[in-house]
Amino acid sequence: MSNPSEHPTHHTRPQQKGASPFKSSQAEFWDERYASVPWAYGQEPNDFLRQELDVLRSTWGHFTGRRALCLADGEGRNGVYLAQLGFEVTSLDFSDQARQKALQWAQTCGVALQYTLTDLNAYDFNSKDSREGEMVGKTWDLIVAIFFQPSKPTRERLYAGLNQALGAQGHFILETKHERSSPESDRYPGLATLARDIEPLQVVTGQECARELNEGPYHQGMHEVTQLHAKKMA
Numbered sequence: 001m002s003n004p005s006e007h008p009t010h011h012t013r014p015q016q017k018g019a020s021p022f023k024s025s026q027a028e029f030w031d032e033r034y035a036s037v038p039w040a041y042g043q044e045p046n047d048f049l050r051q052e053l054d055v056l057r058s059t060w061g062h063f064t065g066r067r068a069l070c071l072a073d074g075e076g077r078n079g080v081y082l083a084q085l086g087f088e089v090t091s092l093d094f095s096d097q098a099r100q101k102a103l104q105w106a107q108t109c110g111v112a113l114q115y116t117l118t119d120l121n122a123y124d125f126n127s128k129d130s131r132e133g134e135m136v137g138k139t140w141d142l143i144v145a146i147f148f149q150p151s152k153p154t155r156e157r158l159y160a161g162l163n164q165a166l167g168a169q170g171h172f173i174l175e176t177k178h179e180r181s182s183p184e185s186d187r188y189p190g191l192a193t194l195a196r197d198i199e200p201l202q203v204v205t206g207q208e209c210a211r212e213l214n215e216g217p218y219h220q221g222m223h224e225v226t227q228l229h230a231k232k233m234a
């Protein structure tokens with residue numbers, strides 16, 4: 001079993017010369033990762049996301065014109081896939097390297113992708129500052145968080161806002177690594193913790209399991225994960 005830890009621990013790294021004074025060492029960690037390999041997590045969408053979108057398609061019929069928000073979308077493999085399905089997609093991440101690669105990938109695929117550089121530690125779903133012009137006051141049909149593994153305070157604060165950020169019958173799809181053996185770990189929660197964090201969204205399907213990841217060089221081999229698909233109640 002490979003180590004699930006995948007977040008920077010060197011928070012005190014000095015600011016690089018020429019770097020934005022606002023760029024955190026965490027964002028620099030991710031910029032370096034994305035600059036080091038062609039596709040850190042591959043170009044295929046996450047397979048749990050793809051599976052749950054197939055379920056959603058049978059409910060919604062099609063996705064054209066529906067609005068999707070991809071939290072921590074990285075190089076855009078999931079955002080681009082959603083755009084290819086017909087969603088109007090906004091991706092958020094704080095890595096500029098990732099953003100540039102995602103926008104290039106979207107262009108290559110011939111789809112539109114709105115990609116905003118944002119530190120999700122300070123993000124508010126409903127603030128005007130965090131919404132693009134015509135999106136102010138609107139809600140999302142789908143919010144996606146694939147291997148976004150924030151600290152517990154950020155996770156609790158953000159996920160408590162999901163219900164308000166989603167429109168009627170809106171859905172939330174998440175996969176995260178799960179650290180079963182370290183209950184004090186706050187970045188890799190299990191299903192019970194996540195189900196509580198997202199209340200009052202209702203869990204459609206969810207599980208903790210060990211599964212084989214084959215998503216680019218950084219997601220290979222057996223990993224413990226938590227998968228969750230939830231929806232907003234009418």
Ligand SMILES: C[S@@+](CC[C@H](N)C(=O)[O-])C[C@H]1O[C@@H](n2cnc3c(N)ncnc32)[C@H](O)[C@@H]1O
Nearest residue numbers: 030041072073074093094095119120121146147
């Ligand atoms: C493991 S990668 C997953 C990327 C993408 N979701 C995927 O599945 O390919 C985690 C991502 O979270 C982003 N991230 C981590 N903390 C963040 C924060 N506070 N604000 C914005 N993005 C963050 C990183 O830049 C990175 O792109």
